Amino acid sequence: MKSGDNREKREVRDVIFGTVAAVAALFGSEARLKIMQLLSQSPRSVEEIAKLTGESIANTSQHLQRLLAEGLVSVRKDKISRIYNLGSGSVSEFIECLFDLAEELSPGLREACSQLDKPGCTCPVGIKDAIELVRSGKARIIDLRPETESAYSPISGAINIPIEKLKTGASALPKNKKYYLVCRGRYCSGAGEGVKLLRALGYEAYKLRSSHSRINGEFPKRRNAK
Amino acid sequence: MKSGDNREKREVRDVIFGTVAAVAALFGSEARLKIMQLLSQSPRSVEEIAKLTGESIANTSQHLQRLLAEGLVSVRKDKISRIYNLGSGSVSEFIECLFDLAEELSPGLREACSQLDKPGCTCPVGIKDAIELVRSGKARIIDLRPETESAYSPISGAINIPIEKLKTGASALPKNKKYYLVCRGRYCSGAGEGVKLLRALGYEAYKLRSSHSRINGEFPKRRNAK
DNA sequence: TGACTATTCAAGAATTCTATTGAATATTAG
DNA sequence: CTAATATTCAATAGAATTCTTGAATAGTCA
CATH class of the missing domain: 3.40.250.10 (Rhodanese-like domain)
Structure with a gap:
């Protein structure tokens, strides 16, 4: 195998890991995680989400934009508002995985849950x-x-x-x-x-x-x- | 239910989501993700990992420290070096979940994989x-x-x-x-x-x-x- | 002991991310 | 058409993260 071929694959691998890490990073913000967890229960408008998470509407909207761009959520238009929803069931499955892992790793989390x-x-x-x-x-x-x-x-x-x-x-x-x-x-x-x-x-x-x-x-x- | 009780639970939920988001954030860095994916294959020393990921040794060490503190990896001492390893199988299971999700979300990733x-x-x-x-x-x-x-x-x-x-x-x-x-x-x-x-x-x-x-x-x- | 190896520590610069603000847009209802 | 509502946009300040550098530590081998 030529070394140029190796380098090329090296770059492909960088793209792969970069992309995957970017996906993980989307779940690495408390605000976004709350949003997605909320949406896994039912679709909601921006205003509702903002109210339930305690964030400002503008901030919530911005996070939703980003999640939308990455395909994690979807929108449909209602009469007057936009109703956001999870993009696919895989997202909520993944959130479950994440919670499982976090509970396993963090005794503090387990304790908080028990409260x-x-x-x-x-x-x-x-x-x-x-x-x-x-x-x-x-x-x-x-x-x-x-x-x-x-x-x-x-x-x-x-x-x-x-x-x-x-x-x-x-x-x-x-x-x-x-x-x-x-x-x-x-x-x-x-x-x-x-x-x-x-x-x-x-x-x-x-x-x-x-x-x-x-x-x-x-x-x-x-x-x-x- | 008293409103004070509600507020208290509100705070507990903040702790929970904050903790979980922090775990997710650990996977949100390309360097760390590479490290963990490497370790899911076999335990390795800091130097080996640094070489394989192309990062500096100091940087790799720092990431490993953090992963260690959070319980995602473990160490054992060898003669001369420290051999890092994944902390539990759940971590590599989670990485699989993450890759699955990312592939579903990103056509670009699927294409890179096919290369x-x-x-x-x-x-x-x-x-x-x-x-x-x-x-x-x-x-x-x-x-x-x-x-x-x-x-x-x-x-x-x-x-x-x-x-x-x-x-x-x-x-x-x-x-x-x-x-x-x-x-x-x-x-x-x-x-x-x-x-x-x-x-x-x-x-x-x-x-x-x-x-x-x-x-x-x-x-x-x-x-x-x- | 002393040189060597492997790793960690500590501080700083550059970058990236997040939340806020106030304005702008778009849609509905009257 | 106008007012009201729901959301988005754009700019910014502050915070957090990441990588680099150079020094410090600790354990091994001769």
């Missing part, structure tokens, strides 16, 4: 087993999100009872089943609250830990980011 | 199927890396024939089998060369696309990063 959950909520079964239990009638999965979000990314086998409705109508649920609760993904405290509520009423309830993306497997189609 | 491979090398079977074929005697997986690297992270079912030996002794291989070649992971051109070589001799050969970490599943134990 979001009430103790004793740790779920004894995984998501697949939970779905199986639902099939056999022994358990129910309850999706605590508002109807709009739940309708966007439905969880297979789950029934949607927004947290407010659960507060008033929980006692109508049958007692002879186990309850696995999900809310807005891994770092939402909603499911933990629901568990507390149901347990106070004598139910056997757990927080099901897994993101919607993994549970669901169905994603909006990728749009052309033009 | 490393000779056309027609794309493997018709996945890694699991390939191992199955080896078991049934219909195929062989050949690991083209030097013996030292191959010994460190052996690929199940593979035989080790360093590329130099293949050049001289390929014709001794039986003709009635399929050959799946692996080298140093996804972006190494070694396997592509091997394929060209074997095909020129009339063999049915393919580049098996998958990293060693995924093939292997066995990783060095995590060391305390102190």
Whole structure:
């Protein structure tokens, strides 16, 4: 092999690693990571995102522009606003990977996570087993999100009872089943609250830990980011 | 719920996302990504890594320090040098995820990758199927890396024939089998060369696309990063 | 011990990234 | 057409990151 050939491949490898590192860098900003995690739950307008992340609208918009240019998010126009969404399911899968790795690496992170959950909520079964239990009638999965979000990314086998409705109508649920609760993904405290509520009423309830993306497997189609 | 409780959880979430973003940022530098990808193949000294990445030794050392502090790599002392290694298999799994995502997002990256491979090398079977074929005697997986690297992270079912030996002794291989070649992971051109070589001799050969970490599943134990 | 090797440390310059500000654009509703 | 709303653009200051340089450390070998 000629040495020129080697050098050429060397440069190709530089391009490859540069590109991949650039992708990783997109997740390396707290603001952008929050945006993407939010979008993995449901599509939202710039204003909504800004409100939920606590950033300014202009800054949020700028981050979204960049994510759009790189194909990580997509937009569609609504009447008056632009609704952003994740570009593909791979993105939220990747975010899950990232969270997994970070939790493994950082004891501090694990501790912070445990502060979001009430103790004793740790779920004894995984998501697949939970779905199986639902099939056999022994358990129910309850999706605590508002109807709009739940309708966007439905969880297979789950029934949607927004947290407010659960507060008033929980006692109508049958007692002879186990309850696995999900809310807005891994770092939402909603499911933990629901568990507390149901347990106070004598139910056997757990927080099901897994993101919607993994549970669901169905994603909006990728749009052309033009 | 008190509003103070909400604010507190808000801060916890900030900590969480900040931590996770920091982890992602570690992969957002070309130099560090190269280092980690190298280490996913075999442990190496600072000097070796610096040479292979083309960075200065001091700079490489600094990156390694940081990766060490964050638990992404581990060290052990050799006679004279310090041998760095990936901290856990999760890291190389994550790198695979990252590469997958980047390839999906970037057409330019896909094109760059295709430049490393000779056309027609794309493997018709996945890694699991390939191992199955080896078991049934219909195929062989050949690991083209030097013996030292191959010994460190052996690929199940593979035989080790360093590329130099293949050049001289390929014709001794039986003709009635399929050959799946692996080298140093996804972006190494070694396997592509091997394929060209074997095909020129009339063999049915393919580049098996998958990293060693995924093939292997066995990783060095995590060391305390102190 | 002393020379040598491999690595780390420390400080600084250059670059890149992020968030802010205020203005500009575009779309809808009246 | 005009006002109002939602978002984007453009410039900038501040912060953080990266690589370089030259010196310092520590362990090995003769």
